[in-house]
Amino acid sequence: MMGKKGNELNTIKRYIGQFHPIVWVLLTGTILSRGAMFMTMPFLAIYLSRTIDMHPLLIGLTVGISPLVATAGGFVGGHLSDRYGRKPILTISLFTISLVFFGFSLATHPVWFIVLNALNGLSNSFFEPTSQALIADLTEKKKRMKAYSLRYTAINIGAAVGPLLGAYLANISAESTFIITGIIYFAYALALTALLGRFQLGAAASDKLKVTFLDALNIVKKDSALRYLIFGIILINIGYSQLQSTLPMHLEESLENGVYIFSILLSVNATMVVFLQMPVSAIAERFRPMHVMVFGSLLMMTGLAGFGFTAGWFLSLLSVALLTMGEILIFPANSVLIDRLAPERLRGIYFGAGQFRKVGNFAGPVLGGFLFSEAGGSVMLWTVSIIALASIIFFSLGNRSFIKVEADVAKTG
Template identity: 65%
Template structure:
């Protein structure tokens, strides 16, 4: 605990950065109260067909791949404040809508809006953190943000299970209320503490120009492709793993629930020390090591036969994600021009393609070849991310050398 206090006191962040970190805990806790149970809720309460449930759940990350770039670009052009606040108020309405929805089409529409609004808010908030934080402290800020996400992930499902036993609709109302409170608080604090900076009119670029610039950035493109492969593997944690454990070991469902808690708690307690050590190395090297560990965890799940092997596998996977995801944010920040930071973080949302296709690929392989071969195939596919990370690093280093020569 003293180490955490020393770490926090050593690096003074802008007050709004702390507000965003605390707000991340609050809204992620709220969303984890509801979204992990959405499929079960739709199945039991509305008796929807499994395919329709899959479409309803999968539409959110799919919309996120589209909306992230648009929201990031708009935040560059019109400022961070309006994009973030509009997204938060809309998310509040989305969850209130879930509480009164009755038709399958409405659930699909609401979860699509959920994915779209989140993809507007997430890259914009990351860009604002970068705007307000010195370069030397940005990795620490991204690491704390990732820790905040996992605090919500550790507590949210437990609260969700409790409130769902009382009233399923109440969880949606509580989540909507927490988003509304966060939006109102952020509205006043942003107006008091942060100037809404927009790109100078001389430097304003169109959406097409922004898309073409990112399209030409090979380093960013390689980074996104690598993280998509990582997310294909990581998505199995919530899709194929519970099915595999249920079919392969005794008390598989109970073991799975414990593994999720271990994953979240491990991130909360070890994110800071691991990230502090990782800062001694280049972000791309850190991501390569993370990819190896994450894939080792996936391979471990293919041979799981009880508690020991299951816990060892989730620990390896968790260390891998701790190394990969904050480093990914830092690399996007390093690649981005000052007036295009939002667009770059928005383009980073294309990683959610892996979250969309991962469960589909895992499910197909699971039904065709069984859990053991599914995890082996997916792990080797995810390991291919290292090739893209190496290529992206080479391109990035060339860009740095070229820019230094031009000075």
């Protein structure tokens, strides 16, 4: 019996030991911070409508300003992390996000909410590429797919638990959700700062490549594989963003108890990601990331198109299952590919450039809303599924460029 327990403990130690302690802090922090974020942000529009009595146009501007600012902010943050080190960007970003949520709990004027959510988007866009770059810095190459898959699983654990807590707390005190979120981000910032200091990691190194912002922009502009990847992910996000924008409206209109069905579908989506991300990623590691993304695009397109034919429970569940499998394949593979494309000294810049994909998060709901109002839910979903499918063209072109770069490196090396 003791021998069995000893083997189990050794297995756990080996599993934990495969990643640096800071990687585990980032993963744990992702669960807590994303849970807190999903506890508040999905309910922000309702809070502004009920408590501040904001005009719907101002509410849309307030909610939409975050991804809009984040579109360019990620590249700036990634560049700064390469130039000045990961630690200052990570810690300043987390402390700023914490202050943003404390600010939400105190704000009473619409302008403050717009400013604070813009700052929220900017700070998150600084933190995201820098944290991904740090994971790559601290993880050996063959284990990075697993690390990014764990990170995506952590995000979805937070996404599954956060809204349930938010719905419960909103009935008690809406302001309390902002305060709790601010406290969680503040604690995360303190823990990460302490650990980065202990291991003397994340500070600016003397051998960092001192490139200006314009130099960095030119370097990325010349990387055709990265450009194709970003264009492809933008098209994917235009389709994927319908999951939480126009899809609930379509289901409410076309199905009895459509809103209830939608809530079940969201739970299915999050549960599938949590339980299937690691085994599916283990299989996906055997193939080229671009090939994985092409297959993921086909699955996502089929799922989106399937919702356009939805007439009941079965097809809805099948559609969300296909869409989720596409999601599981695409997003971690995207991080792996950016990591492989990036020169080591420009890793932050490349992950920052990857934030331009959020153009799709901004454009998707706008395009989807227009098509929904003008042509109906089914036509809207079929249209965005074709747009998502078009990403295959860019992924295929990007794969050719990437293979060419690898061949050139092999010749010169």
